Structure formats: C-alpha cells, structure tokens
Amino acid sequence: MSLSIQFIRREDFESRCLSALVGAGAMAMVAGVARQVLRVPVEPGYFALMAAAVTAVKPKAAENALVRAAMVLLPALPYVLGLPSSWQHAVAGALAAGLLAWRGNGRDSVGTTAQIALCAGAAAVTTALGLYVQDVLNARFLPARGYFPLLVDSAVVALFWSIGTLPANLAMDLDAVATRGMRLEATLTGEVRGLVARALTLYRQSQDEARKLAKGPGLEKLQAVLGKLARDAFTLAESHTELEAQLAVASQGSVDSQVQELKKRAQDAQDGVARRQLERAAASLGEELNHLDALSRRQERLFAQLHAQVALLERARVCFIGARAASPLGGDGDRVQALADKLSALDLESSGAEGTAQAARVPALRS
Numbered sequence: 301m302s303l304s305i306q307f308i309r310r311e312d313f314e315s316r317c318l319s320a321l322v323g324a325g326a327m328a329m330v331a332g333v334a335r336q337v338l339r340v341p342v343e344p345g346y347f348a349l350m351a352a353a354v355t356a357v358k359p360k361a362a363e364n365a366l367v368r369a370a371m372v373l374l375p376a377l378p379y380v381l382g383l384p385s386s387w388q389h390a391v392a393g394a395l396a397a398g399l400l401a402w403r404g405n406g407r408d409s410v411g412t413t414a415q416i417a418l419c420a421g422a423a424a425v426t427t428a429l430g431l432y433v434q435d436v437l438n439a440r441f442l443p444a445r446g447y448f449p450l451l452v453d454s455a456v457v458a459l460f461w462s463i464g465t466l467p468a469n470l471a472m473d474l475d476a477v478a479t480r481g482m483r484l485e486a487t488l489t490g491e492v493r494g495l496v497a498r499a500l501t502l503y504r505q506s507q508d509e510a511r512k513l514a515k516g517p518g519l520e521k522l523q524a525v526l527g528k529l530a531r532d533a534f535t536l537a538e539s540h541t542e543l544e545a546q547l548a549v550a551s552q553g554s555v556d557s558q559v560q561e562l563k564k565r566a567q568d569a570q571d572g573v574a575r576r577q578l579e580r581a582a583a584s585l586g587e588e589l590n591h592l593d594a595l596s597r598r599q600e601r602l603f604a605q606l607h608a609q610v611a612l613l614e615r616a617r618v619c620f621i622g623a624r625a626a627s628p629l630g631g632d633g634d635r636v637q638a639l640a641d642k643l644s645a646l647d648l649e650s651s652g653a654e655g656t657a658q659a660a661r662v663p664a665l666r667s
Contacts, residue, residue: 323355393427430460
C-alpha cells in the first residue's frame with residue numbers, strides 16, 4: 301500500500317490563518333501601547349503567538365473556555381521553565397499547534413496522533429523560521445520603535461505559525477479507501493455524515509479482522525472485497541449529497557405554485573394566443589416538476605441503498621469475527637476463499653437489484 305494524503309476542509313485552514321493574523325495584529329497594538337505609553341517591556345514573540353493561537357483555535361462549544369485558557373497557558377511553559385532562547389518560541393509554537401490539532405481543529409472529532417505530531421513538529425520549525433524572518437526585517441528594513449514594526453513582527457510570527465498547522469487538515473492513511481472516507485466525512489453533515497463515519501469505522505475494523513484471519517493471497521482477496529463495499533458506500537453518499545444540493549436549488553413547492561399560477565392566468569386570459577403561451581409555459585414547468593419528483597424519489601432510494609451498504613459492512617465484520625472464532629489459529633485457504641465469495645455474492649445481489657431498478661427508471665429521468 302502507498303501513502304495517501306488528502307487536503308480536507310481547506311476553508312478551515314484559510315480562515316485559521318486569517319484569524320491568527322487578526323489576533324496577532326490586535327495584540328501588536330496592545331503591546332505598542334504597553335511599550336510606548338506605559339513603558340512596560342513586552343515579549344512580542346510569546347504574546348503574538350498566544351494571540352494568534354487563541355483566535356485561530358476552533359474548539360467544541362462545550363470545551364471552548366477550557367481550550368482557549370490552555371492556549372494561553374501552554375505556550376507560556378517554555379518561558380516559565382527558562383528554556384534556551386533558541387528553543388522557547390519553537391516549543392511554544394509546537395505546544396499551541398498540537399493542542400489546536402487535538403481539540404481545536406474545527407471538526408467534531410479530535411485530531412489523530414499523526415496530525416497532532418506533524419502539527420507540533422511543523423509549527424516548531426515554521427515558528428523558528430518566522431522569528432528568523434522577523435530578525436532580518438528588523439535589522440534591514442524596519443525602524444527600531446513605533447507601532448508598525450510591532451505589527452509586522454506579530455504578523456510574521458502568526459503567519460508562519462498558522463502555516464505550520466496545515467497537517468491538522470491533512471487526511472493521511474496507507475489505505476486510499478480510508479483516506480477517501482475521511483475526506484468525504486469532513487465535507488458532509490447530518491445523518492449521511494453519520495453513516496459515512498460508521499462505514500469508515502466498520503471498514504477499518506473489518507480490515508483488522510481480515511489481517512488476523514488470513515495472510516497472502518487470501519488477505520488480498522478479502523481486502524479487495526472490503527474495499528469495494530466501502531467505496532460503494534462512499535459513492536452512494538456522494539451521489540445522495542449531489543442530488544440533495546440540486547433539489548435544494550429548485551424547490552418543488554415553488555415550481556408547483558408557479559404551475560398553478562400559470563394555469564390560473566391561462567384560464568383568465570381573454571386572448572387565445574396568450575392563453576396558449578401560458579398553457580405551454582405551465583406544461584413546461586409541469587415537466588420540470590415531474591423531473592424534480594423523480595430526483596426526490598431517487599434521493600430516497602440512494603439513502604436507503606446507503607443504509608443497506610453500511611449494513612453489508614456490518615455483516616462483513618460479523619462474518620470475520622465468526623470465522624476467526626471458528627478457526628482461532630487462522631483460516632485455511634478454502635475457508636477464506638469461501639468467505640470472500642460469500643461477501644462478493646452479497647454485494648452483487650445488492651447492487652444487482654438496484655441496477656435493475658435503475659435501468660427501469662432511466663428513461664424517466666433527463667440529465
């Protein structure tokens with residue numbers, strides 16, 4: 301298997317970078333007042349990083365106060381512990397990015413171990429790099445005092461740190477099917493998202509059971525069948541979501557009301573030509589209404605299919621558990637082949653029944 305990497309929820313990453321810049325800019329103004337007016341020395345590195353992290357993090361509502369408080373306190377640890385100056389900012393950036401990937405990534409689920417580790421490592425490097433760029437700008441281009449250099453310094457730190465949080469939006473897996481499922485889950489909402497998440501969980505559990513049950517060609521056969529079951533579930537979810545978006549644009553109730561209004565106008569029209577034009581318009585919209593009704597029924601069928609496909613994955617997992625219980629030392633080749641054929645037959649039976657229904661209704665739909 302080759303490593304598969306997908307960039308998920310790009311808009312979250314973009315808004316995180318923008319929020320970090322805004323937060324760091326606001327803190328730069330506060331630091332400027334403290335320096336210029338109150339004559340209080342302020343460490344721009346920590347305060348810029350802390351402000352960027354607090355504004356960029358997107359925790360769950362129930363954890364909002366706790367996570368934001370942790371974003372203030374955790375990055376301060378390297379400074380409190382007196383680490384070498386070359387390490388303070390890098391470690392602070394790593395702690396903030398790791399916490400963001402874990403509990404503040406803007407999704408309902410927590411970050412994976414890989415995302416947290418990569419975020420922390422990348423942010424440590426980019427934070428140190430941002431401070432180097434800051435030193436170069438201060439030495440060559442910026443004045444020694446004033447609000448503008450503080451604003452630039454804070455913006456550079458925030459920008460480089462937020463770029464280091466990119467791994468929080470990467471779906472990484474050695475299995476391309478699982479990566480596709482993670483990417484799809486991140487784009488969905490409602491019950492369909494729950495079904496996709498369930499299908500992804502069942503797929504991973506079934507893969508684990510298959511690896512315990514068989515080796516070599518038998519394992520490859522089982523993995524191929526499982527991959528097809530999961531891919532079919534993800535394809536159904538995508539098709540359902542596309543139809544849902546199409547139906548959301550054109551409301552059946554709105555089209556129906558237009559048809560009724562045109563028919564009423566046609567009945568009231570005194571001119572024959574005008575009446576015929578209104579009747580043709582009503583007939584045309586009536587065809588569109590029939591098309592929307594067909595799409596609505598197709599969406600219901602896709603949703604039912606998705607439920608059935610998730611049930612197939614559940615059945616596959618149970619079959620693997622039962623087969624492993626029957627052969628604790630590993631399944632023989634014939635048993636594994638029979639299990640793979642059984643799952644393939646179940647999948648073909650399910651898709652075959654739907655294919656017949658699909659073929660029967662194709663003439664009724666227009667593209």
